[in-house]
Amino acid sequence: MTYLPGAAPGMKRRSPLSSPRDGEAPADAVPIDAVPISGAPRKPAISKRTTPVPFDAAEDYDPEGFEAELDDADESTDAPERAEKLLLARLRGRSLSRVEAEAVLRGADLDEVQTEEMLDRFTELHYLDEAKLADQILHSHHERKGLGRTGVELEMRRRKLDPNVILDKLEEIPDDEEERAIELAVKRVQQLARFDEQTIDRRLTGFLMRKGYNSSIVRVAVKAALASRGGSGGGSKVRFR
Template sequence: MTVSSDDGGESDRLAPVIPLFGGGARPVRQPAEAPVRSRDETPRSAIRENDESRDGRAERDASQRWHTTWTRDSARGPGGGGSSDAPVALHPAATRERDRDASTAGDDDVRGRAERMLLRKLRTRSLSIREARAALRDADVDGDVAEQIIEAFEQNGYLDDARLAEQLLDGALGRKAQGATAIAQTLARRGLDRDVIDIAMASLPDDEAERAGEFARQRARGMSGLDRDVALRRLHGQLARRGFSGPVALDAARRALDEASD
């Protein structure tokens, strides 16, 4: 109801409306905008949580960048699940490095076995360089590795063709009583180079006739019961097989038989 001044009221004024059932629409409140705070106004706990979150993301990013050569995610599946014992997928560069290291270790192991094998043979008798190379070849040692071993053994004095030639000469001139031809054949059979053989033969003393005569006298003592021609033929053959030349061997056999018959 409206009361006007004409009706005696004081002023035009609307009476308050009172809801009968306590309902009615409530005014919609607009959400207040959150005030923008500076870092100084932000609570310390919120700053610390933001910093820790940022640091955690940085660590995860750095971890992902660091492990560039391997990943377990591919082994666990797209969701990252699966067993932690799943095999690691290597980066191609890491695979090549691993294979190269394994190959180097394998080569070192092969070389070690080859060196020990060669040392065992050298404890039994001296070897020429050619004989040592043949032994390594028979053991299926790679050519490059074999040459490295040969070079190392030469530098350490385990292989020395010149010294081997001297040893063979001493044996030929001593207990074996061999002539020049047999000595040269022995040196060649042991794989010595032609230059080494020539130097060794040049050092032979000029006493082949004396050595042939000494050998013939020792053998003639056991032929006293044989016919002379038979004994001469046998003794001459023995001297020839010892490497004494034809004329030297024949002359030594005759002299030894003559001395044995007196």
């Protein structure tokens, strides 16, 4: 188990919503998997999962199991404790933006003040961390899946990240869109050898557009891919740095 700064083995665990007493470590020293609910005795984990789901796997994550267990186990729990427990359960499964976390709390019978206080507290503890979530999206969608700037931006907006966070993270994307698109197209064209050039052109164009590359870059990449196979798209060789 990895402890946040200031934590130590054997340190008393407290709810993320309770304030630290004199002489105690702050609540943000507690790892998320170890947080009890509102000072209650330590209970078994809500889910069989004891570690967060990797970001890529989280796309297939279904939180219904968490909610069903909470419905069965917490009928007598008051609204703030139940809301805290529900939000922690979701965060053990995947990272959330603040808007997504707010949507989780809508069914917890909290008023607006309680909801904002809980969101602020989870943000203070970095359980809600939009910059970190944006970094995860950059890694999974840009570096691993090869999406272009537009594709990455669409995913960040779909996850309802703060617009300022999105702009900051998009500026971190290297200015190599054209080279990345060409590399993807050259790899893809090898799988389309059985088709005629017009079909290859159409399929490559659709493939790159879905990846989030703009039309001008797509045309350059498709032409380079056709040239790399010795077709009528040109006879030059494609070179990469």
